[in-house]
Amino acid sequence: MTDIKNKVIRAVKLGDGDTGRIIGHSLKRLRELAGVTQEEMAERLEIGQGSVSKIEQRGDVHLLSLQRYVAALGATLRIEAAFPATREYANQFNLAFDPNTPDENQLVFPIFGDDVFPRQRDVVLSIRPQYSARILEGRKTVELRRRFPLSAPRGTIAYIYSTSPVRAMVGRAEIADVIKLPVKDIWRQYAKTAFIKRPDFDAYFEGVDEGFALEFANARPFTRPLTLSELRDRFGFEPPQSFLYATPILRKALHDEFPNVSD
Template identity: 65%
Template structure:
């Protein structure tokens, strides 16, 4: 019997106080207070949860000058998790300069590098945008290497990749695993990986134009999804935006893919 699709309601977002001055501590304190109030927790109850005096809670929310370990405890006491990210403007020069496991935000205007949090880049599932002429070859098994201008070298072997087939298909079509990520000079990438990447020389030169080095992603355990997930469904259910190159899969999307497609071996 086919499992009935269920729609997971998105988590409530509490807007933090925007940083408009140099008084960073004050802004953090106000944000913590807003978060506590949104959770329906009084300062006295917060003190009990953290085993701190009421005056300490008032001080934290007034000054916000707290170490990360206390900031994390405060957020977790409200049932949330703390993450800290560095955001850069989207530009190829930025990505190529740092070679970091950036996540492209949905609006495509920022690159995000996670600094602190439980869901580190090495444990995140990825979504890759690939042209249909290549996604078909990946699912057929004739293409075992995907070439990229940038990619996180920190992606551990076994990292799950969901393949988004671009226009005109516009759907998630397959799941694979990263067996290895190799960074090499462009000339070596052509010599070693042009055949398993199933790419023509003109397309290769056009794609890597202006770069000295690139990345080769080695795929393993490629499996088509039981049914393609069209972009319209992805947007309606998960607020999904196709990545320009790649981005990290949202927790909601990961859970749905694992629950609904349990027939796919994980």
């Protein structure tokens, strides 16, 4: 399996020279590795063999045609953006989605393909103690935010950091849905379930026309809180003003240490 993988990597690796020619050569090598003849490829693509030959010689094809060629081999085309894994980029791209990390020097994000941004990160929400307690009791089922990614899939885990004076990670909940609405509609639909008073609501959403309602399910407290000092010492964690995305090491630790949260 490793040998095949290395052959494929060598087949598609770009070198110096004309990019179109290199892409065409890579497509030809992939086709040959897949054991497909030009005639068979032409039949699969429903084009003439001469057109297949032209693609493999020149490679200057539209993206959709390139996708169809790769799909005809039984593969999926992916195009990725690779950034240096400097602190600046690591902070800037601390998104809702995990990057690929082919090595410690790169952050790679897919920008084309069926699995674009496939791995959703868990989030950490900073919430005031009076609200976090109600969430973990199952009474407060909606949390409001000025901004939040609508693309967060259902079932994303929200780890709840209770702010001062508690200053600890106290539990978790599943995000059942993320709703974007005009602020006036958020108040009308979610004021009661969000347990927020009108003056606090108006002050929080001042200056924006739309906001986000995070609907929670299966909220559970941890068997023990993780204090801020412990979070800092073990994970370099700093509380967010609103939310952040859990790093892989923090997420793994929370998953391993709290597999059965308190009922």
